[in-house]
Amino acid sequence: MIAKPLYTATPVYKSYATSKQTNAEVFYKMECYQPSGSFKIRGMDVLVNDLVGKGHKKVVASSGGNAGYSLAYIGQQRGIAVHLVVPKTTSEYMINKIKLVGAQVDVFGENWDDANLYATDISEKYNLPYVPPFDHPLLWKGHSTIIDECALQMSEPDKVVVSVGGGGLLCGIFEGLLRNKWNKVKVITAETEGAASFAKSFEANRLVKLNEVNTIATSLAAKQVVLQSLQYANRFEVEPYVMSDKTAFTGCQDFFKEFHTLVEPACGAALSFARNNVVKQGEKIVVIVCGGVNMGIEKYLEYVKTFS
Numbered sequence: 001m002i003a004k005p006l007y008t009a010t011p012v013y014k015s016y017a018t019s020k021q022t023n024a025e026v027f028y029k030m031e032c033y034q035p036s037g038s039f040k041i042r043g044m045d046v047l048v049n050d051l052v053g054k055g056h057k058k059v060v061a062s063s064g065g066n067a068g069y070s071l072a073y074i075g076q077q078r079g080i081a082v083h084l085v086v087p088k089t090t091s092e093y094m095i096n097k098i099k100l101v102g103a104q105v106d107v108f109g110e111n112w113d114d115a116n117l118y119a120t121d122i123s124e125k126y127n128l129p130y131v132p133p134f135d136h137p138l139l140w141k142g143h144s145t146i147i148d149e150c151a152l153q154m155s156e157p158d159k160v161v162v163s164v165g166g167g168g169l170l171c172g173i174f175e176g177l178l179r180n181k182w183n184k185v186k187v188i189t190a191e192t193e194g195a196a197s198f199a200k201s202f203e204a205n206r207l208v209k210l211n212e213v214n215t216i217a218t219s220l221a222a223k224q225v226v227l228q229s230l231q232y233a234n235r236f237e238v239e240p241y242v243m244s245d246k247t248a249f250t251g252c253q254d255f256f257k258e259f260h261t262l263v264e265p266a267c268g269a270a271l272s273f274a275r276n277n278v279v280k281q282g283e284k285i286v287v288i289v290c291g292g293v294n295m296g297i298e299k300y301l302e303y304v305k306t307f308s
């Protein structure tokens with residue numbers, strides 16, 4: 001039985017503010033309006049359905065961010081138990097949000113690597129499926145539906161702007177572009193300077209692992225991208241866009257002013273592209289507004305202070 005998707009078809013809205021500033025036509029694919037506040041729900045829904053079909057009733061994962069939150073939400077909706085191991089660096093804000101949708105949360109380790117090791121231990125010991133945050137073909141398959149929807153909502157753009165953490169979203173975008181024959185679209189990959197794992201790998205044309213990541217765009221803080229993202233990149237025109245944390249945050253501010261919605265700096269990264277780059281008059285750009293719930297009004301105001 002194919003379950004009804006838990007993700008929603010999101011609108012594409014024109015950004016009149018950014019279009020006016022840039023003389024381009026800038027459109028936003030509003031993934032921030034997913035019930036879990038980010039695109040992550042698309043891939044998680046497909047992956048969890050597969051696990052449910054195989055008879056699993058409980059899963060384990062190690063994300064204290066949007067992957068964990070989307071997984072917890074889906075677990076609640078589908079009646080699957082979700083056990084998350086998150087590092088001590090995870091905010092109370094996120095832990096409370098995740099617990100609110102019914103997941104079990106254990107805080108373990110100083111960083112994500114430690115928490116992740118513990119999660120994989122639990123997975124092996126209790127024979128529970130481990131759900132990764134970005135490295136799985138079924139996640140990419142789910143994310144690719146973003147472009148299926150865009151193809152019904154707008155004509156082929158010149159550029160698509162997408163934030164890159166571990167590259168799961170990027171793989172989904174590439175798959176969607178291929179399936180819908182949007183082959184000539186230029187793909188702009190947005191990352192902050194402190195987490196430019198895709199840009200570094202793309203330049204070197206091989207996987208490069210960063211020694212450390214340091215950015216307010218915590219959802220982009222993967223030391224290494226998935227290999228598949230580089231392989232797909234060879235089939236498109238790709239341009240890495242790397243910006244400061246401050247510039248990424250201006251993307252959040254512009255978006256808040258125009259659409260009255262908070263998104264994470266990870267999303268601000270992509271939103272900041274058009275304003276900070278020379279774009280052609282009338283060029284059609286679609287930005288994947290990937291969203292993110294790890295951004296309350298307190299944090300927003302704190303960043304306003306930090307970057308003023």
Ligand SMILES: *Cc1c(COP(=O)(O)O)cnc(C)c1O
Nearest residue numbers: 066165166167168169219266292
């Ligand atoms: C997960 C996430 C990203 C990055 O996605 P990857 O698949 O790891 O590249 C970007 N923005 C937000 C809001 C996210 O939750």
